[in-house]
Each structure stands twice: as C-alpha cells, then as structure tokens.
Amino acid sequence: MSSILQRCAVHAERPAFARCMTCAKTLCQECATQWDGIWHCASCLASRRGAIVQRSPVLSWTAVVTLSLLLLFAGARVMVWTAAVLAGMF
Amino acid sequence: MIHTPLSTTTVLDEAADVVSMTAAPWAGLLIATVLPYRFLQALFLDQLLEVGSTAAQYGNLLGGTANMIVAAILLALWGRAVYARACRLALARGTAPGREAWRVRPAALACYVLTASTAMLAGYISIFTIFGFVVPVILAGMAIGTFELNERAGVIAPFAIIFRYTKRVAIPFVLVFVFFCATIVALLNLAAAFELGKWLTGAVGGFDAPNWQRLFTAGNRRYLLILVAGALVIVEPFWIAAHVIFVRKAGAEESGDDLRTWFDELRRTA
Numbered sequence: 001m002s003s004i005l006q007r008c009a010v011h012a013e014r015p016a017f018a019r020c021m022t023c024a025k026t027l028c029q030e031c032a033t034q035w036d037g038i039w040h041c042a043s044c045l046a047s048r049r050g051a052i053v054q055r056s057p058v059l060s061w062t063a064v065v066t067l068s069l070l071l072l073f074a075g076a077r078v079m080v081w082t083a084a085v086l087a088g089m090f
Numbered sequence: 091m092i093h094t095p096l097s098t099t100t101v102l103d104e105a106a107d108v109v110s111m112t113a114a115p116w117a118g119l120l121i122a123t124v125l126p127y128r129f130l131q132a133l134f135l136d137q138l139l140e141v142g143s144t145a146a147q148y149g150n151l152l153g154g155t156a157n158m159i160v161a162a163i164l165l166a167l168w169g170r171a172v173y174a175r176a177c178r179l180a181l182a183r184g185t186a187p188g189r190e191a192w193r194v195r196p197a198a199l200a201c202y203v204l205t206a207s208t209a210m211l212a213g214y215i216s217i218f219t220i221f222g223f224v225v226p227v228i229l230a231g232m233a234i235g236t237f238e239l240n241e242r243a244g245v246i247a248p249f250a251i252i253f254r255y256t257k258r259v260a261i262p263f264v265l266v267f268v269f270f271c272a273t274i275v276a277l278l279n280l281a282a283a284f285e286l287g288k289w290l291t292g293a294v295g296g297f298d299a300p301n302w303q304r305l306f307t308a309g310n311r312r313y314l315l316i317l318v319a320g321a322l323v324i325v326e327p328f329w330i331a332a333h334v335i336f337v338r339k340a341g342a343e344e345s346g347d348d349l350r351t352w353f354d355e356l357r358r359t360a
Contacts, residue, residue: 021341037182048241057242064200064243071207072163076156078214083138083152086217087145 009041020044096339098264105331108177111186116176117327123169124326127162128319134159135315167206170330171199174234177334201240201248205233208249228262235333239341258340262333269329277321284317 006016008028016026018034022044032039040048109117134155141148171194179187213226232252239251255262284306291302306313 034182037179060243060245061200063245064204067245068200068203068207071204071211072160075207075211075214076153076160078211079134079156079159080149080152082214082217083134084145084149087138087141088143 098261101332101336104335108180108331109327111180112176116173120169120173124166127166130159130162132315132319174330174334177331197243198237198240200243202237205248227266231333235337273321273325276324280320
C-alpha cells in the first residue's frame with residue numbers, strides 16, 4: 001500500500017503525507033501532527049491528550065501497585081527457595 | 091538511519107546505531123541504575139556458593155540479600171524505562187534525545203514494573219527447566235519494548251499488548267540466543283581488559299601488584315561473579331534498544347507506516 005497514491009482523508013485534493021497511527025487515516029502535511037515521534041490526526045491527538053490528562057482510575061492503580069508489590073515480594077521468597085533447592089541438589 | 095524491513099539482522103543493526111546515539115548520557119544512566127542490582131545478584135550467588143548445601147539453614151542471610159535485590163530492581167526498572175524511552179525518541183528523530191527522555195509516563199512505568207516483576211518471578215520458578223527459562227527472558231524483553239504503549243495503568247492491558255507481538259516471536263527468540271552469545275563475548279573481553287590492566291600495573295610502582303595478580307584470577311569466585319555481572323551490564327543497552335526497535339518495526343509493519351517511511355527515504359535519496 002503506497003501512501004504516495006492516496007489522498008488526505010480531510011482534504012481530498014491533497015496527496016497523503018502520513019498515516020494516523022491510531023485510526024489509520026491518511027493525512028496531508030497540514031493534518032498530520034507528530035507527537036512523541038508518532039503521527040496522529042487532530043481528533044485522535046485530542047482524544048489521546050484527554051486520556052492522558054484524565055486521571056487513571058484509582059482502582060486500576062491500586063490493583064497494579066498491589067499486584068506488583070506482591071510479585072516482587074514473592075520473587076524475593078522464590079529466589080531464596082530456588083537457591084536453597086539448587087544448593088541442596090549440588 | 092536506514093529503515094529496513096523487520097528481521098533479526100536489521101533489528102541488531104539499528105540497535106547498534108541507536109545505542110551510539112543514546113550512549114551519553116542515557117546508557118550511562120542505565121548502567122548506573124542497573125549496577126547495584128547486578129552487584130547484589132553477584133553477592134547473592136557468592137553467599138549461596140559460600141553456604142553450599144546448608145543454604146536452607148541460612149534463610150535469613152539469603153532472604154536479606156534477596157530483599158535488597160528487590161529494592162535495587164525498582165531503581166533498575168526505572169533506569170531501563172528512561173533508556174527505552176531515549177531509544178524510541180532517537181529512533182523516531184534520528185538524533186540524540188534531549189531532556190524529554192526523562193519524562194516517562196507514570197502509568198507506563200507502573201505497567202512495566204508489573205510485567206517485569208512477573209517475568210522475574212517466572213524466571214526464578216522456571217530456572218530448573220533451563221530451556222523453559224527462555225520464555226521469561228523473552229517476556230522481560232517484550233515488557234521493556236512495549237512499556238511505552240501503555241496509556242493508562244491496568245493489570246490485563248500490558249500483557250495483552252505483549253501478546254499482540256507474539257505473532258513475530260521468532261525474532262525475540264533469536265535475540266535471546268544472540269544476546270546469550272554476546273554476553274559470553276563481553277565476558278571474555280572484560281576478562282582480557284582486566285588482564286591487560288593487571289599487566290600494566292606491574293610496570294608502575296606503588297601498587298600492590300602481586301596481590302592483584304592473586305585476586306584477579308579465575309580461581310577467585312567473587313572476581314568471576316563480578317565479571318559476569320559486568321558482562322550483563324555491558325550488553326543491557328543493546329538488549330533494550332533491540333527490543334524497542336523490534337516493537338516499533340513490528341507495529342509499523344501492521345499499520346503500513348514502514349512503507350510510508352521507506353518511500354520517504356527513497357524520495358529523499360533520489
């Protein structure tokens with residue numbers, strides 16, 4: 001698929017310059033915005049910005065942090081247990 | 091930078107370019123944050139070899155070191171996240187990244203801590219199987235490669251993103267083998283560098299050179315463990331860069347963005 005032969009999704013008279021990495025729309029130079037090294041269209045960029053500004057749900061954060069701490073704690077215990085078993089084998 | 095289709099060799103080639111662009115100061119930051127973790131791992135192994143088959147009676151000693159390793163891994167994970175971001179910015183722009191590399195999103199970092207600690211736990215459990223150990227190593231690589239794709243904190247989403255890239259799992263699998271060989275090569279080079287340093291100190295007065303000759307030998311277990319830790323630290327920037335590039339290239343192939351970039355480069359060179 002060549003973007004050279006395609007047209008901008010907003011301005012049909014203009015050739016495509018980039019592709020939005022979120023909605024895959026082809027975009028001209030005016031419509032394409034590079035943010036953090038990735039091309040976006042205006043609407044996807046706005047929704048992405050909104051998503052970042054919006055505070056992540058407390059429940060998700062609590063779940064991620066709790067699970068990470070549990071895994072790290074279990075990791076330390078399993079490390080010692082594995083080491084003791086391996087040392088006993090040799 | 092030439093953007094070529096996804097393959098193990100192109101990933102490794104571009105990783106070398108990205109590491110050279112991010113060497114200062116980002117690779118330095120990565121090494122500084124990873125060193126305590128690697129040295130504590132070496133200390134843990136040293137203690138384990140010291141106590142030998144009576145390890146079960148030294149739970150408090152080994153447990154204390156294991157707790158320190160877990161604390162050090164948090165610092166190492168942050169350093170890896172910053173370095174992975176620096177690699178991605180360097181890859182996108184073709185130049186060394188600036189201060190924006192520091193700005194790692196908290197949600198992405200939290201997801202990375204979750205996936206990396208899962209990989210760590212799976213690694214310790216599967217260490218008995220030797221070949222099964224490869225799977226957690228691949229998971230750890232994919233965790234750092236995909237961590238920036240996490241927009242918000244979640245328990246399932248980070249693993250779902252990693253799973254999306256398992257269609258091309260052959261490349262991370264080969265990367266594990268390549269980096270295993272690279273670690274051995276780095277280990278030999280590091281040992282040779284120590285030997286050279288030892289030999290040079292023999293020519294300079296004021297140093298306790300004969301004692302160094304005795305300490306830096308293959309017979310010294312601690313020296314060997316430090317060499318292995320050093321080799322892992324040397325290889326780590328390339329490992330992270332390779333996984334960031336793999337994820338970017340695989341994602342670009344799915345969206346068709348790689349073709350646009352390729353045509354752009356052809357037009358520029360024409």
